[in-house]
Amino acid sequence: MMAADTTVYGVPLSLSARVTGSFAYLTIRDRLPTILTKVIDTIHRHKNIFFEEYGEEGINAEKQAISLLSKLRNELQTDKPVLELTDNFQDVESWNQYLQRQQRLQGDQESVSWFKSPWLYVECYMYRRIHEALLLNPPISNFDVFNEGKTQSFLESSQAVMALCTYLEDIHKNLKNFSKNQLLEHFNKVLQVSLWGNKCDLSISAGQENSQKNSPIESLSSLQPFILVDHSNLVWSTLNSSPGLGESGIKAADRVDIVLDNAGFELVTDLVLADFLVSSGLARQIHFHGKSLPWFVSDVTANDFQWTIRQTMASNHKWMSKSGYQWQSYLKKGVWCYHDHPFWTQPHEFCDMAADAPDLYGTLQKADLVLFKGDLNYRKLTGDRDWDHTVAFSSALRGFGPAPLCSLRTLKANVQVGLQPGQGEKLTSHDPNWMTSGKYAVIQFYNPQSEKFQMTGNVDF
Numbered sequence: 001m002m003a004a005d006t007t008v009y010g011v012p013l014s015l016s017a018r019v020t021g022s023f024a025y026l027t028i029r030d031r032l033p034t035i036l037t038k039v040i041d042t043i044h045r046h047k048n049i050f051f052e053e054y055g056e057e058g059i060n061a062e063k064q065a066i067s068l069l070s071k072l073r074n075e076l077q078t079d080k081p082v083l084e085l086t087d088n089f090q091d092v093e094s095w096n097q098y099l100q101r102q103q104r105l106q107g108d109q110e111s112v113s114w115f116k117s118p119w120l121y122v123e124c125y126m127y128r129r130i131h132e133a134l135l136l137n138p139p140i141s142n143f144d145v146f147n148e149g150k151t152q153s154f155l156e157s158s159q160a161v162m163a164l165c166t167y168l169e170d171i172h173k174n175l176k177n178f179s180k181n182q183l184l185e186h187f188n189k190v191l192q193v194s195l196w197g198n199k200c201d202l203s204i205s206a207g208q209e210n211s212q213k214n215s216p217i218e219s220l221s222s223l224q225p226f227i228l229v230d231h232s233n234l235v236w237s238t239l240n241s242s243p244g245l246g247e248s249g250i251k252a253a254d255r256v257d258i259v260l261d262n263a264g265f266e267l268v269t270d271l272v273l274a275d276f277l278v279s280s281g282l283a284r285q286i287h288f289h290g291k292s293l294p295w296f297v298s299d300v301t302a303n304d305f306q307w308t309i310r311q312t313m314a315s316n317h318k319w320m321s322k323s324g325y326q327w328q329s330y331l332k333k334g335v336w337c338y339h340d341h342p343f344w345t346q347p348h349e350f351c352d353m354a355a356d357a358p359d360l361y362g363t364l365q366k367a368d369l370v371l372f373k374g375d376l377n378y379r380k381l382t383g384d385r386d387w388d389h390t391v392a393f394s395s396a397l398r399g400f401g402p403a404p405l406c407s408l409r410t411l412k413a414n415v416q417v418g419l420q421p422g423q424g425e426k427l428t429s430h431d432p433n434w435m436t437s438g439k440y441a442v443i444q445f446y447n448p449q450s451e452k453f454q455m456t457g458n459v460d461f
Ligand SMILES: O=P(O)(O)OC[C@H]1O[C@](O)(CO)[C@@H](O)[C@@H]1O
Pocket: 027, 031, 123, 198, 201, 202, 203, 204, 261, 262, 296, 373, 374, 375, 376, 377, 379, 412, 413
C-alpha cells in the first residue's frame, strides 16, 4: 500500500535521487558521472582526428567541449541547480519551458537540481547537455560521442546476427507453406528475440561491453520463465483483427510503428521482427522512430540506422547480406519508413504527448499497433513513478493511448505495473534486484479501444 504522502491527487511521486540509496540515487551518484567521464575521454582521444579535419579550430573545440562537460559533471556531483540550455537546437525553448514547469511543481523553496528533482527529467537533461557542449563548438557539433560503443556492440554480436539472418531466410523459404499455428509460433519467437535484444543496452553498464554472443533463437525457451507479463497473444490478435488482408490471405495490419531503443544487436532484432511482420503479411508498413541526437549511450539515431543496414548488406555471410539488401529495398519502396521527432529526446512522460507534441501523437494514431522498445520508453509510458506493482498498466498510462500499444522491455529501473497481487513481493524475496538487473522482462499490452471492456473490471490490459 502506498503511504498518503507519496501521492499527489492519487498519482504517485516521480522516482528521484532524493531517496538516498534508491536506484535513481545510485544512478545519479555513480553511473552518470562514469558515463560523463567516458564521454570526456572519448572526445580527448579524438583530438588528433579533430586536428586533421579542422586544424587549430578543431583542437580548441575539443578543449572547450571538455571544459563544458567537466563543468557539467561538477554541477551534477555537487547537486547544483539545473541550468537553461543556451544553444540553438530546435528544442531549446521546450526544454527551458520544461525546467520552469519542474520549478513550479517543486515550489519556490528549492531549485530544480540533480538529486532533488525527478530522475527521468535530470537523466534526460544530462544527455541533452552533452549535446549542447558539442553544439556550442561548431566544428565538432556532429560528433557522436557514443558512436564507438554502438558500432562495437554490433560488430561483437556478429555471430548472433548471422544466426538470426539465417533463421529469417529459413522463414522466407517456407512462408508459403506455414499453417496459421506455425506462423504464430514464429511470430512469438521473433517478438521474444526483439524483447531480449533489449538486454543489450550500454547505458545500464555505463558503457561497458554488452553484446549478444549466443544463438538468440535457442536461448528463448530458457528465458521464458523470466517474462513476468506476457500479452503476446493480445499483440497477435490485434494484428489479426485489423481490417486489411495480407498476402497469405490472413488479416493484416496496415501499419505497425516501432519506437526504437538501442543500436547494435537490439536494432537487428527489431529489423528482423519488422521483416517478419511484412514478409508474413501480418503488416503492410512499418514505421520506425529513432532519436534526433545521441541519447542514453546506445539509442538509435538516423545515422546508426543507416549504418546498420549498410553493414548488414556488406557482410560476407550470404543470408546476412541478403537480409541487408531486403531491408534496404523495403526502405526504398516505402514499406519501411524511418522518422525522428524531437519529443523522443525530451524528458516528458508520454501522457503529455497529446498536449505537448500533438503532431507526433497524430502520427502514432495512424498505427494499428505501436511497439515501444526498452526500459526508458517504459519509464516514460508509466511516468517513472512510484506505482504499486498491482496498478493496471492502463491506469499508469494516464490517458496515453494513441493506438493499441505494447511495451517490449527488460526491467532496468524500479518501476513495474500490471503484476498479479503478491507477484512483486515474491520476486523481491527471491531476487531483490529483479527490477533493475535486466534479467526479467515484460510484453505488456494496452488497447485504448477496449477501454469500455476494462471498465467492467474483467480484464487488466
Ligand atoms: O536502453 P534502455 O532499455 O531504455 O535502458 C536505459 C537504461 O538507462 C536507465 O535509464 C538507467 O540509467 C535505465 O532506465 C535503463 O537501465
